[in-house]
Amino acid sequence: MPILEIDHLQKAYGETHILHDINISIEEGDFLVLVGPSGCGKSTLLNCIAGLEPTTGGKISIAGRDVTGVSPKDRDIAMVFQSYALYPTMSVAKNITFGMKVRGVDKATQEAKLAEVSRQLQIEQLLNRKPGQLSGGQRQRVAMGRALVRDPRLFLFDEPLSNLDAKLRVSMRTEIKKLHQDLNASIVYVTHDQIEAMTLATKIVVMKGGVIQQIGTPAEIYNRPANMFVADFMGSPAMNLIPARVRAEGGATRIEIDRGQGDPLVFTDPVARDLPAEIVLGVRPEDIHEATGTAHLPDAARQSGGEVMIDVVEPAGADTFAVTHLGGKPVTARLRAESAVRPKQMFPLAFDLSKLSYFSPKDGQRLN
Missing domain, CATH: 2.40.50.140 (Nucleic acid-binding proteins)
Known part of the structure; x- marks a missing residue:
């Protein structure tokens, strides 16, 4: 059964159509990257999957359950934002466990989950600090930790590395790939960076103007681009x-x-x-x-x-x-x-x- 299935998804704001007949299916453990230039609709699509944006038409299913009209909190997802979205007055530990506390998870489970993800992300020494005392890379790790403790069916990443410098982006990219391999997590990841797409993905969706141009593995996208847009966009230097x-x-x-x-x-x-x-x-x-x-x-x-x-x-x-x-x-x-x-x-x-x-x-x- 696909972990995520999108059937004939449409999204419009009045007369302005943003997404046109989107059809995507991924299996459990897949790392799907949505890539394309600014304004192509990839972040809007991610927000529709998350439930942050209502759809105009079509259907979204997660683990076989139709979630098209379901609230974001009930979709069994965790999202990592570009801006990190951390609570500035809370410690790192409280930022990571806050969602569990709201959902009524017992304190022993909260502490066990916190210890597990802080060890995975190597942030044990940061747990008592506030977000303002952290570097960009450290804040990104905390945001990832907050998502990991939820143990969701689907992780959603919205350009999580775009605020980092070039060297840190490379190291964080490696960490995200390692996390995917270690956890066999199902991930949907948005980026405009085709190098990120090629290095992270098991499957890539290339978008332009709200239309899917090609879906395939990194090798398929690179070696057999479906059209000149994909050929020009994927690869550095370009084809x-x-x-x-x-x-x-x-x-x-x-x-x-x-x-x-x-x-x-x-x-x-x-x-x-x-x-x-x-x-x-x-x-x-x-x-x-x-x-x-x-x-x-x-x-x-x-x-x-x-x-x-x-x-x-x-x-x-x-x-x-x-x-x-x-x-x-x-x-x-x-x-x-x-x-x-x-x-x-x-x-x-x-x-x-x-x-x-x-x-x-x-x-x-x-x-x-």
């Missing part, structure tokens, strides 16, 4: 999207890309594909290699190279990013750190043909 011309050639597919000067860059996909004459070619930066160093690639990829003019070279420690222009668009290749690539010089690049995505220039949908 290169290059206008190209296509025609059948025997039992294969000939692809031509404008280099801006001279003959086009031409290579042959060994698979015969039913494609329109003009497409948008999608290729991840790590799937564009130095043509002289492609011994680890499939045979077809080793024959897919061509020289291009390099505009910019960006050393990045373990990698070197080289930017060229193909099809009138900037294209980034992620090369080896020791690569001899130089700006304003021609350089041989090879595409890994087994990793290419093809999109329609008309509606942006995936074609392969």
